Amino acid sequence: MAGNRFRYGAWRDGPDPLAPPYDVRAAVDEVGERVLAGENLRDALRELLRQGPREGRGLDELRARARRMRRDALRRGNLDGAVTRAQQLLDQAVAAERDELRNRPDDDDARFNEAVLDNLPRSTSRAVEELSDYNWASDEARATYQQILDGLRREVVEQRFAGMKEALQGRDPASDAAVAEMVGDLNDLLGKHNRGEDTGDAFQQFMAKHGDFFPEKPGNVEELIDSLARRAAAAERLMRSLSPQQRDELASLMDQALGDGPLRGQLGELTDNLRALRPNLNWGRGERMKGSEDLGYGDATQALGEIGELDELMEQLDQDHPGATLDDIDVEAVERQLGRGAADDVRRLRDLERELRRQGWVTRDDDGLTLSPKALRRLGRTALAQVFKDLTSKQRGNHDLRDAGAAGDLIGSSRRWQFGDSQPLDVVRTIGNAVRRGGAGTLPVRLEPDDFEVAETERRASAVVALCVDLSYSMFADGRWGPMKQTALALSHLVATQFPQDSLQIIGFGRYAMPLSQGELAAIEPDMVQGTNLQHALKLAGRHLRRHPGAEPVVLVVTDGEPTAHLEPDGEAYFNWPTLPETVQLTVHEVDQLTRYGATLNLFMLGENEGLRRFVDAVARRSGGRVFSPEVEELGAYVVDDYVRSRRGKR
Template sequence: MSSPYRYGQFHEGPDPLAPPYDVRAAVDALGDGVLAGQTPREALRDLLRQGLQGRRGLDALRREARRRREEARSRGRLDGTLEEVRALLDRAVGEERAELFPDPSDDARFRETQLDALPADPARGVRELSSYEWRSPQARATFQELQDLLRREVLDSRFRGMKQAMESPDPQAMARVKDMLNDLNAMLEADARGEHTQEAFEGFMRRHGDLFPDDPQDLDELVDALARRAAAAERMMQSLTPEQRDELAALAAQALADLDLAQEMDRLSSALRQRRPDLDWQGRQRMRGDEPLGMGDATSALEDLADLEELEATLGQDYRGADLDDVDEEAVRRALGRSAVDDLRALKELERELERQGYLQREGGRLELTPRAVRRLGQTALRRVFADLDGAGRGGHDVHDAGAAGERTGATRPWRFGDEQPVDVVRTLSNAVRRTGGGRPIRLDVEDFEVVETERRTTAAVCLLVDLSYSMVLRDTWAAAKQTALALHSLATTQFPQDAVQLIGFSSYARPLRPAELAGLEADMVQGTNLQHALMLAGRFLDEHRGAEPVVMVVTDGEPTAHLLPDGRPWFAWPPEPETITATVAEVDRMTRRGAVLNVFLLDDDPRLRAFVQEVARRNGGRVLSPSPERLGAYVVDDYLRSRRGRRGRGRRAS
């Protein structure tokens, strides 16, 4: 029997069995920025700029765009058409003079006089020679070559690729151009009246699509291409000297008039300006190359230059509301190639996957780390802290006890009177069999019993009070404080889940902080170090966990300069007023009565600050430590582990 199943390539969307996009390295790189003090948005911006997993970042793509821009600027001079027109005009006149010189007739002398009287301005010279009856076949052909050149260059400056379409001076080709312009203007006018349809555009492309090598898919795409080209042509004219601009404008107007296209081109230019007023229609560009460029090539160079400048700006992402979706993949492909598009798509996919896999979330326009990302960041911070800790300095933090409610250690021991641990049945029966030599029934004796050894873990209520005042940024200690808080939270929640942890930030006010909020938090741009309010919040938290060992740690770089008034408003004064110090010390005394020891980590050696915290230590019995910002995490985590062992493990007060 044949199998009812068929196997083949899956064609109905992304491969459902493909492994998920691995963003762990990206989260770690993102975390490095956050732990260094950046917000999640700033860290993501730097990650996208640097690139990841073998892909170029935005900075590398931007450098490539800048290099291409300099290449475009060095492509040549903008007056190439004028130079070529002058050369062809001089050649035609020279060939005509050579034909007239041997002829002794008055007509030949009269024609020579006409040639001598030609104006120096090439546009006026071309206009006067347009009605001249050439005697020399070579001169007539050269002048026709000049007119064909003008026709191609003028059209190519408005329609990219038109030069190739107009290589043949076939009158039918010119008629097709006229028909195309007439149909295009009619289509734009219908669209302005709200009467345009996609079917009308497709009909237009069936008739004239070979004149548009970029193959636009709708009217908006066509208008965008034509408007950019027209704006570049205007900038090309503005970038010439006034004399060159006047000469070239006169030559272009004459060419269009000769082709009977002036009116249609004016209609098109007006419509394009109305639809894309945002484009730069009057700018000037300096080209540094030596190669003379025709009008079409010069317009292409300036169009490419504008595209590269715009691409460089969007790749920089330095403007308000910047987003990777602002970067046009088609513009990247045209300017930098397919590999750059692949790199850009990888960056966009990375940003999407960070959100899809639950590491980033957007709340009210803000980019925030999710709890999942914060856990990973906390683990990273904790690894760094433990790498900084001395192995001998950590100490044990568990109390081995006879309580049955503890956690199993994996070991057993003989039963003792009063033990409440569970009996290890297997070890107990094995002891009886070895003692009696086997047989049934198995007779147990007191000495056969073994119990499972357990440990009872102490429970702590941990409060970490972190100074959020702007001085923390100025002294470059904010990043260390943020990393320390994340490391402590990770340690407490992963290794001591029975502990209750509260992070409190304080500046003019104090407030509890969620770990996800802390990761993306910036220091407050306000005045005030309200330690009194922070201690009040910590006290309320400890009161909610009265049965736990209180652990209170303060990270600050300044003495108290603010306190709460009776109506709840903060009061700031510098230098600190006696009322602020009195209110703060009152909260310290309340902490002391709760049995909570305050350990203060100083991040500045200001004498006034040191005197204040020494007084706090004297009244409370806590410790004062002055770690460097790099060692702050190790000090705080080590202090937490010491404090968890209870009063017996705190040791003496140190400063």
Template sequence: MSSRYRKYDGGDPLAPPVDIAEALDAIGEDVMAGYSPERAMREFLRRGGEDRAGLDDLARRVAERRRDILQRHNLDGTLTEVRELLERAVLEERKQLARDAMMDDGDRAFREMRLDNLPDSTAAAVTELSDYDWQSSEAREAYEQIKDLLGRELLDQRFAGMKQALEGATDEDRAAIQEMLSDLNELLEKHARGEDTQQDFDDFMAKHGDFFPENPQSVDELIDAMAQRSAAAQRMLNSMTPEQRQELMELSAQAFGSPQLMEQLARMDANLQSLRPSEDWGGGESFQGDQGVGLGDGTGMLQDLAELDALADQLSQSYGGARLDDVDLDKLARQLGDQAAVDARRLQELERALRKSGAMERGFDGELRLTPKAMRQLGKALLRDVAQRLSGRQGQRELRQAGAAGDLSGATREWQFGDTEPWDIPRTMLNGVLRRAGDPSGPRLSIEDVEVAETEARTQAAVALCVDTSFSMAMDGRWVPMKRTALALHTLIGTRFRGDSLELIGFGRHAETMDIEQLTALDARWAKGTNLHHALLLANRHFRKHPNAQPVLLIVTDGEPTSHLEPNGEVFFDYPPHPMTIALAVRELDNARRLGAQTTFFRLGEDPGLARFIDSMARRADGTVIAPESDDLGAAVVGSYLGSRGPRSRFGAGSYGDFFGGRGFWVG
């Protein structure tokens, strides 16, 4: 048995499991704002959480790295190095000619003239000196370095690391490379004809495998790796200026002192391009920096840029069927470091957890939607927020008491100042015994030992929450607070007041009853009209269905009624409000009062006309007017509902400090 080990790349092994609660809260908010659940999930993954990098952050870093490569480097590194070697060779040769007193004056003059008349072009000068008989050994060595450098750079373009591996190479090494290139081209051409076998590939790798550290397992893997590098080399040439490209083409013939290397490489490039035409052979980049790079390093940068482009596409998730599992973590770690790959892996785990958690499901139409489980979880979060807001109003606190007077619920809690509930004696005494076990010298009974019994008020209510869904609600930023309010109230009634019956009624140009999933997913409606008359008709129908329950009417609106329902079922709209529209709304409000409804209006906005209308309607219904800010709407509505379940109270406009009267709630 053998084992293989590699560097651990899974991030913090002690990190807690993925927590989807934060994600679900954010997704729910976006869904209520009109996003589809799929888009809401994508948006959260893009933004990330409080302590988690998102896709946008990773994409930004990818873009920054790409920009840094282009702005820092240029592609004339090899040409500059060749030029410097040429200048050194010519300088050393001139020095030698000046020192050599034994040389014939005519021969010296001829050599100096030849050096003086070298072409301005580096490539042409190198070619001109290819048959020059160097007198200086230092000059000859510098010129030979030019040919060696060109050969190693051209090979490094196609085989990464070859420049360093062939430094100081012998003639036998160069012959081995020529043989490898010849055998490789034969294998590629045989594969193109469909005549190759696995044995051909195995024989090639057995003979030349040292040139391929990637250790491909098939000819296709070999072609894939080489075609990517060869295409990057071509893109590098495309990125050069025409002058640079011409210089390089002319110099290539001097590689290793023979044009054979370039001929074999050109043959290989042609074979690879015909086998992998889908690679990007025609692209190019604009390098603008001052740090020159050689052919091999430049080709590596073009490969890096291609990887960064692929990562940017994967991180954008903008294509059909995109999943975070598409992100190549190995490439991400190579380009941005291990921590970036860990961040992306956590996002992948989060996406899988969201899809498998039961929080989202696909409906019959194939669209992703929040499940009832997710709605309950979101509702509990909203209810906790409401509880915190209620606890801060006019010195009030979050209450665990289930009613100051009523039936025992079976639950207990720690006594707090102001509580009037009966003590739970067994729990209180047990707390004292347990405390004294750790501190025998302490008192037998302390105030922190006291627990009181919760009581439950056993009244039943029929609640109609009428929410304005006209275009002004969305236009003025009240759309999401309205939905949050409805969901919080729905969750409270569904978890703590199951005997109550809640009807959600949305009213715009016309009114309709909705379930909570329908309301939270409702897109903003831009049709004009506020049909309070139709909403009250539906609310009164709900009250009549529950004759033994206390009717509670909650109306959230930011505009006067501008439409009503005609006897034939058609909708009438007029602005300013038509007298008939007002009269019909008032008639249905009177019907609600005769049914015994406790009515609260929640007026949004500062319109004086709306304020006068709402105040007059509230007086007529013996009801209450609240004018909360949008962020406080949920606390106001829930507080009003809780107050309606206790002794009936009267409140002035803008007051909701005593809403929960004798009936509070606890959100665990």
């Protein structure tokens, strides 16, 4: 309306609903940064969701909120309030009755009743039971006593069925019969479901007949079971949370409140059915609750139900079990317990995970999420870009990615394009052919297939490269794990994109050696097993070189320790520290094999290990290779630069 003034402020209930969705590529890059820093691939993906992308909240924050709410719920009050309230009402009823009996001094029956009251048991439940046939003189006392059982009965049934409040006013036989009929029909429905029978029509008939008792309006039998099972489990947890004496007192009071009719047995049968259908709920777990308030039966079970749901939420938000996915999280429960903002956070993270999968950045296997080949290529490109950035800034070389590793060197001539040609187009001569065909001044210039020419090149020699990287635990402990991964991923991407005629094999070695793909390298974790088996790594490198006999053989070794393990004749690894002469001899034998094959063998020594220094110097002299001692942050630049130099031809 005219004249109205409005004031706008920042959104305060969770993430901004108008904010753009998560940047999926930025999320992939964030995972890449973690991997290149040495973090395990799966851990990096899990941490992305647990901590949230840079612009959002993650699962850890939501789990912390759930933990705080659980702690607050445990301080809500004492669980024995139902028994305490019964005792208070009993005391009020007895006091009112005594007042009435004192007003009848000449009544012998009054004196007898006083004797009955004087000899009541100390147990509340037994006292209530003994007074069940007592002829009350005071109407007030009778009404107060009746509240003990009627109130507990109402709380017990209301706790199990949310829509029972209207049906449980007083002791109306018709209402009791309606409740008993409903519970009987419910047990029949659950029995059919438990036996695997089709319950679609039976559920619709049940809801048409008894739907007023279920205001939550479950859509199917599974939703009905979920709701009832959580309530039943909360009631069971209340009994487990009480001391044995309190438990006996409450159980006895509940039996008296439910009476001798069919309802008590039907509720017990219902609990058994629900326990069989939802065995994973916390049926038998007790809780220690403290607080100044005495909680009644309904409030106590409600608090325990919230605690149980929070426990389930924390387990779902933890995402710690194999194959965990954000689809496992009950978003409706998150909204009930943590609020709409928290539910929106989960939905955004779920959308991010789905989008990562939809766009092909991640795949899912039995162990959870892992980066796809597409994402690994992006990770390798990121690593290579960082390496070349270091190369340029340190003036260690000038490698233009646009030119490096073309299919061959241009020789200045060209020829007509033929189907299947992979040589680069000669753009100037192609356009010239089109202009001459169309005549000078003809615009626009239209290209025909016969106009195209390709530049002829001199085929560049290919190289076969084995990059042997140390996976011993010292690499991780001394902060070299991340740079090692970055180096290997960068070199792998360089070979795949700029030197496609080359063949690279990454070989990781600890106590044993093994070939590694890009994905395996990104996901590999440090192993506590001791051993640096360079002999095995060089043996695998030799096999890789011999599979490509016409290529330039290059072996690059990255290590921070001298060899401490070798393969025995039976194929088992033997470890010993300090290094045995036998280990050195077998390793040098593999060096000699590579040297005779003509391989360039260069070693990158990390750290200041004197034994390693003597070993690599001796290997370099023996093989004619070189030794580099880069700082750990310069490792990638050294390895890539040396690869580019080494593959230019035999020296």
